[in-house]
Each structure stands twice: as C-alpha cells, then as structure tokens.
Amino acid sequence: MHGLGECQSGDPRPAAQVAREVVDRRDAHRAIAVSAAGLGVAGLIELAIAALGGSVGLLSDALHNLADVSTSLVVFLGLRVSRRPASASHPFGWERAEDVAGLGVALAIWVSAAFAAYLSVHKLFIHGTTTDVGWGIVAAAVGVLGNQVVARYKLRVGRRIQSATLVADAQHSWLDALSSAGAMIGLIGVAVGWSWADAVAGLLVTGFICHVGYEVTSELVRHLMDAVEPRVIEAAAAAAAGVDGVEHVHVRARWMGRTLLVEVDGYVTRATTVAAAEVTGRAVEAAVRDAVPEARAVRFSVRPFD
Numbered sequence: 033m034h035g036l037g038e039c040q041s042g043d044p045r046p047a048a049q050v051a052r053e054v055v056d057r058r059d060a061h062r063a064i065a066v067s068a069a070g071l072g073v074a075g076l077i078e079l080a081i082a083a084l085g086g087s088v089g090l091l092s093d094a095l096h097n098l099a100d101v102s103t104s105l106v107v108f109l110g111l112r113v114s115r116r117p118a119s120a121s122h123p124f125g126w127e128r129a130e131d132v133a134g135l136g137v138a139l140a141i142w143v144s145a146a147f148a149a150y151l152s153v154h155k156l157f158i159h160g161t162t163t164d165v166g167w168g169i170v171a172a173a174v175g176v177l178g179n180q181v182v183a184r185y186k187l188r189v190g191r192r193i194q195s196a197t198l199v200a201d202a203q204h205s206w207l208d209a210l211s212s213a214g215a216m217i218g219l220i221g222v223a224v225g226w227s228w229a230d231a232v233a234g235l236l237v238t239g240f241i242c243h244v245g246y247e248v249t250s251e252l253v254r255h256l257m258d259a260v261e262p263r264v265i266e267a268a269a270a271a272a273a274g275v276d277g278v279e280h281v282h283v284r285a286r287w288m289g290r291t292l293l294v295e296v297d298g299y300v301t302r303a304t305t306v307a308a309a310e311v312t313g314r315a316v317e318a319a320v321r322d323a324v325p326e327a328r329a330v331r332f333s334v335r336p337f338d
C-alpha cells in the first residue's frame with residue numbers, strides 16, 4: 033500500500049517552461065498583493081471619512097473595496113495552506129483550505145451588503161445629514177484613482193504573462209472605479225443641495241457589493257459541488273480514446289482547490305499483459321495532460337473490454 037503522491041505521474045513538461053510558469057505566477061501574485069494593499073489603504077481612508085461625515089455612499093464603497101481585498105487575502109491564505117503536505121489524517125492534502133476560508137468571506141460580504149443597504153434606506157427615510165462633504169469627495173476620488181491605477185497595473189501584468197484571471201481582475205477593478213465614482217457623484221449632489229443624493233448613491237453602491245457577493249458565492253458553490261466545464265471531460269476522453277490499445281474510456285474530473293483531478297477508466301482487451309497495460313496507462317496520462325493543460329493529476333485504471 034502506498035499514498036496518493038506516489039501513484040501520480042511526475043510533471044513531464046520541459047524544465048524551461050516550468051521555470052517560466054514559476055516566474056509568471058510570482059509576478060501575478062505580486063500584482064495581486066500590491067493591488068490589494070493599495071485598495072486596502074483606499075478603503076480604510078474612505079471608511080474613516082465616512083465615519084466622520086456620515087456618508088453612506090462612501091461607507092458602502094469602503095465596504096466594497098475592503099470586501100475585494102479580503103477575497104484576495106483568501107486566495108493567498110489558500111495558497112499557503114494548500115502547500116502543506118498530505119498526512120495520515122489528510123491524505124488528499126489541504127487543497128480545500130481556500131474554499132473553507134471563502135465561506136467566511138462570502139458571509140462577511142453579504143453581512144456588509146445588508147448593513148450598507150439598511151443604513152442607506154434608513155438615511156433616505158429619515159433625511160439624515162451628511163457633513164464634511166469636501167473631505168468625502170476627496171476620499172471617493174482616492175477610491176476612483178486607486179481602482180484605476182490598480183486596473184491598469186493588473187491589465188499590464190496580465191497581458192504580459194497571458195493570465196486571463198488577472199485581466200478579468202483588471203476589468204473588475206475598472207468597474208470598481210465606477211462604484212467609487214457613484215459615491216462621489218452622490219456627495220457632489222449633497223454639495224449642490226440634494227440631501228437625498230448620498231442615500232441613493234449608498235443604495236447603488238450596495239448593488240456593487242451584492243455583485244461581488246454573488247460572484248464569490250457562485251464560484252464557491254461550484255467548487256464545493258465539484259463542478260467542472262464539460263469541455264474538460266470531452267477533451268480528456270477524446271485524448272485517452274486516441275491512445276493505441278485503448279478500446280473504450282470513461283472519464284470523470286473534479287476540482288480539489290486549485291488542482292484538477294482527472295480519472296480515466298481505460299478498457300483494454302483481456303489478452304493485454306499487465307506490462308502493456310502499464311505502458312498504455314502512461315501514454316493515456318501524457319495524452320490527457322496535453323489535451324487538458326490544467327490537469328494536475330491524471331489517474332488511470334485498467335478495465336477489461338468484452
């Protein structure tokens with residue numbers, strides 16, 4: 033008997049390609065970390081000014097930016113914890129740490145959305161006042177600028193290392209600049225005499241928080257339900273069936289944290305020797321890895337074909 037690690041085949045890709053991916057991943061992590069730190073500072077400035085002047089638009093935008101920062105933190109926490117080696121009590125490793133932490137973040141985002149919505153509605157109906165409007169506008173401008181700078185930075189790094197995740201993250205930050213602009217417009221409205229404008233901006237910005245909550249929660253549920261793109265199964269099955277000696281295949285795959293596990297049942301004729309089936313299995317694993325680059329572990333089982 034032996035552990036899972038020994039059954040997986042090693043990484044067969046060329047060393048130069050692997051080294052390049054390590055550098056790219058480090059650049060992506062740095063871009064995410066620097067952006068999160070910048071947005072965290074912008075969010076805290078907004079939060080402090082919102083507490084001072086009572087602007088719910090600014091408060092909602094601060095909560096939104098801090099929610100985005102916390103999702104980035106979870107990615108880092110997940111990456112760190114998931115590197116822990118498998119043990120007797122955790123034979124499949126710690127890959128799901130990110131999903132577990134994500135549950136807490138999703139809950140915190142929905143609670144902050146409810147909080148922002150409650151304060152905005154309350155302010156709208158009691159016609160609450162907003163003070164320190166000038167400082168509020170400055171803080172919202174920090175939010176707009178911060179998100180714009182971060183969006184450009186992520187887009188530049190994302191295009192250079194061809195990371196779709198980072199490019200998508202850049203688009204998210206670009207939308208976030210709009211959210212901060214909403215808070216700013218509400219405060220400008222208050223400055224010209226529309227005292228209700230801040231509460232309306234608060235409700236609009238709450239919509240952005242709900243958007244983050246929905247994205248985080250739906251992604252989390254997909255992961256926890258072991259969902260995969262059907263094209264992954266189709267591509268793996270086609271690659272495995274194309275290997276010499278394989279008569280028929282059944283393929284399943286699931287995500288475990290950031291690892292895509294692919295299980296292939298390969299049907300071979302009863303006359304096939306154990307040694308020949310082993311060679312076929314290794315060929316199937318290589319073919320599936322080629323066809324599905326995100327596959328980190330391919331497990332092959334031999335079945336008799338009748």
Ligand SMILES: [Zn+2]
Pocket residue numbers: 096100204205208244
């Ligand atoms: Zn956002």
